[in-house]
Amino acid sequence: xxxxxxxxxxxHVDTTLQAIRELRAKGYxxxxxxxxxxxxxxxxxxxxxRPLSKVRFFTLIGALTxxxxxxxxxxxxxxxxxxxxxxxxPVSIPPFIIIGFELTILFGGLATLLALLxxxxxPRLRPxxxxxxxxxxxxxxxxxxxxAERAQAVSALLSAAGAEEVRR
Amino acid sequence: MSAPxxxxxxxxxxxxxxxxxxxxxxxxxxFFWMTVIALTLACGVAAWTxxxxxxxxxxxxxxxxxxxxxxxTFVFWIGIGHAGTLISAVxxxxxxxxxxxxxxxxxxxxxxxVMTAGLFPLIHAGRxxxxxxxxxxxxQRYLWPNFKxxxxxxxxxxxxxxxxxxxxxxxxxxxxxxxxxxxATGIKKKIYTVMALGWEGSxxxxxxxxxxxxxxxxxxxxxxxxxxxxxxxxxxxxLVPGWHSTLFAPFFVDGAIFxxxxxxxxxxxxxxxxxxxxxxxxDRHLDAMAKLILxxxxxxxxxxxxxxxxxxxxxxxxxxxxxxxxxxKQYAWAYWMMYFxxxxxxxxxxxxxxxxxxxxxxxxxxxxLIGMWLERFNIIVPGLAHDFYxxxxxxxxxxxxxxxxxxxxxxxxxxxxxxFIRVMPSLxxxxxxxxxxxxxxxxxxxxxxxxx
Numbered sequence: 001x002x003x004x005x006x007x008x009x010x011x012h013v014d015t016t017l018q019a020i021r022e023l024r025a026k027g028y029x030x031x032x033x034x035x036x037x038x039x040x041x042x043x044x045x046x047x048x049x050r051p052l053s054k055v056r057f058f059t060l061i062g063a064l065t066x067x068x069x070x071x072x073x074x075x076x077x078x079x080x081x082x083x084x085x086x087x088x089x090p091v092s093i094p095p096f097i098i099i100g101f102e103l104t105i106l107f108g109g110l111a112t113l114l115a116l117l118x119x120x121x122x123p124r125l126r127p128x129x130x131x132x133x134x135x136x137x138x139x140x141x142x143x144x145x146x147x148a149e150r151a152q153a154v155s156a157l158l159s160a161a162g163a164e165e166v167r168r
Numbered sequence: 169m170s171a172p173x174x175x176x177x178x179x180x181x182x183x184x185x186x187x188x189x190x191x192x193x194x195x196x197x198x199f200f201w202m203t204v205i206a207l208t209l210a211c212g213v214a215a216w217t218x219x220x221x222x223x224x225x226x227x228x229x230x231x232x233x234x235x236x237x238x239x240x241t242f243v244f245w246i247g248i249g250h251a252g253t254l255i256s257a258v259x260x261x262x263x264x265x266x267x268x269x270x271x272x273x274x275x276x277x278x279x280x281x282v283m284t285a286g287l288f289p290l291i292h293a294g295r296x297x298x299x300x301x302x303x304x305x306x307x308q309r310y311l312w313p314n315f316k317x318x319x320x321x322x323x324x325x326x327x328x329x330x331x332x333x334x335x336x337x338x339x340x341x342x343x344x345x346x347x348x349x350x351x352a353t354g355i356k357k358k359i360y361t362v363m364a365l366g367w368e369g370s371x372x373x374x375x376x377x378x379x380x381x382x383x384x385x386x387x388x389x390x391x392x393x394x395x396x397x398x399x400x401x402x403x404x405x406x407l408v409p410g411w412h413s414t415l416f417a418p419f420f421v422d423g424a425i426f427x428x429x430x431x432x433x434x435x436x437x438x439x440x441x442x443x444x445x446x447x448x449x450x451d452r453h454l455d456a457m458a459k460l461i462l463x464x465x466x467x468x469x470x471x472x473x474x475x476x477x478x479x480x481x482x483x484x485x486x487x488x489x490x491x492x493x494x495x496x497k498q499y500a501w502a503y504w505m506m507y508f509x510x511x512x513x514x515x516x517x518x519x520x521x522x523x524x525x526x527x528x529x530x531x532x533x534x535x536x537l538i539g540m541w542l543e544r545f546n547i548i549v550p551g552l553a554h555d556f557y558x559x560x561x562x563x564x565x566x567x568x569x570x571x572x573x574x575x576x577x578x579x580x581x582x583x584x585x586x587x588f589i590r591v592m593p594s595l596x597x598x599x600x601x602x603x604x605x606x607x608x609x610x611x612x613x614x615x616x617x618x619x620x
Contacts, residue, residue, distance in 0.1 A: 109384060112383045
């Protein structure tokens with residue numbers, strides 16, 4: 001069964017939504033929706049067929065690593081190179097909280113960046129075959145991956161929903 | 169410079185066109201200003217070279233005035249670098265929609281201001297080639313930085329702030345660079361293709377992007393508040409009269425936001441004029457920024473009053489003497505000029521018409537910047553000029569060398585900013601489109617989020 005993909009280009013949010021709803025109802029789960037800006041309604045619709053973003057787990061792990069590193073670095077080095085002043089203990093937690101906090105944010109932020117690149121599959125070396133430059137301007141795209149023999153039906157569905165252009 | 173009347177609604181295609189046309193080969197006026205800036209910067213570099221050769225004496229640094237104008241200007245630039253991340257992170261979390269038109273310029277300002285500020289510890293370190301000693305790395309002598317020192321906290325706070333701000337800024341740029349890529353041709357297209365990382369605006373990309381952006385904002389918000397607090401600890405942890413105060417952290421953060429917004433106005437108003445962005449940066453935006461300047465200015469006034477009150481109420485002889493010396497001795501001009509610039513001039517924004525009058529906004533912003541520079545000067549120079557014992561008192565005299573370096577730092581900042589606005593979209597294409605009414609075939613277009 002040879003697979004193909006059909007792309008519908010839309011000019012409006014409501015027609016795009018309409019097409020996504022109908023495609024889901026007809027049982028085409030393999031959709032890619034291109035939008036110039038994030039649109040809440042479309043995102044909500046897509047959420048039914050996509051798992052939630054896992055970026056936050058990366059952030060959490062990164063942030064906790066940062067906290068640990070910050071405290072480890074400061075405590076370990078002040079034990080290793082103990083500058084005793086006034087007979088006080090070399091490990092003094094209050095100033096180390098600042099280093100711990102800064103590294104929490106730093107590592108958390110860098111882990112979030114990493115997550116964006118890994119999960120969003122960036123950088124992408126070649127444009128996907130269904131991409132169109134108008135998708136960064138003012139057009140929406142719905143690309144449907146389907147078996148070749150159903151391409152005709154998908155095209156008809158996209159046109160009926162209000163696509164201004166359908167191509168295979 | 170009055171705004172042309174908007175006759176029709178702005179469409180998404182208009183946004184792309186109006187932003188993308190600002191990227192590209194500039195005209196003669198631009199090159200004229202860039203030449204002036206480059207020459208000023210060259211003077212600054214020459215002065216720094218001279219200072220490295222001669223030593224810190226060339227900069228007028230003598231006991232007790234070892235910090236003088238360098239640390240003043242350092243804190244000033246860090247403060248300027250506050251508004252950008254405040255606008256992009258804090259206002260993002262509060263869903264303040266007016267941020268969309270100004271946040272890109274403000275973020276660029278933040279990064280360039282922090283890059284300018286970052287030069288000063290190097291300039292100010294007598295032997296700048298040992299500056300890397302501040303970084304914690306294992307070495308043979310186990311000579312680790314002292315993590316109990318506020319100066320080391322500063323290194324961590326500022327390098328974290330700079331890294332996170334740059335990441336936040338670049339992530340925000342990716343979809344916009346993709347838009348540039350799709351309209352460019354030739355070599356420019358190739359460069360933007362690489363920089364856009366293959367962004368396509370697919371639903372998966374947006375999903376992770378939005379989640380990541382929200383998390384960046386959540387991480388950057390406490391960071392914004394912490395950075396200037398940590399900078400204030402450089403002073404507050406010391407015992408110098410006038411410095412040793414628990415008031416310093418909120419006082420510094422507020423002042424930073426105050427001066428940051430003034431700098432945003434100074435950069436945004438000419439951009440709006442030259443790029444003809446009246447449709448995007450409207451009176452509403454100016455009004456909102458002026459209100460923020462007014463509020464932070466009033467809070468600052470409150471802190472000034474507190475500072476004097478605490479000095480009097482503490483009964484501490486040295487605190488009282490320090491405030492008295494600031495207000496009446498050799499630096500009284502700076503003290504009263506600061507009060508006038510920071511407490512009196514912003515009050516004009518109580519008047520509604522002033523908040524949208526470009527000339528008034530510009531003049532007040534310049535006053536605010538002068539006032540905020542003087543505020544840091546008043547903390548550092550008169551503070552050190554008059555501490556505990558008369559035999560350590562001393563007046564600081566600026567030299568041509570350090571003044572030239574400071575003027576050069578402004579040139580460095582404007583060089584970076586002016587360069588940026590011609591190669592990158594300095595108005596966020598995506599976010600401006602997001603708040604415009606979304607195109608609908610049936611029914612009325614509503615601004616995004618308006619119906620929720």
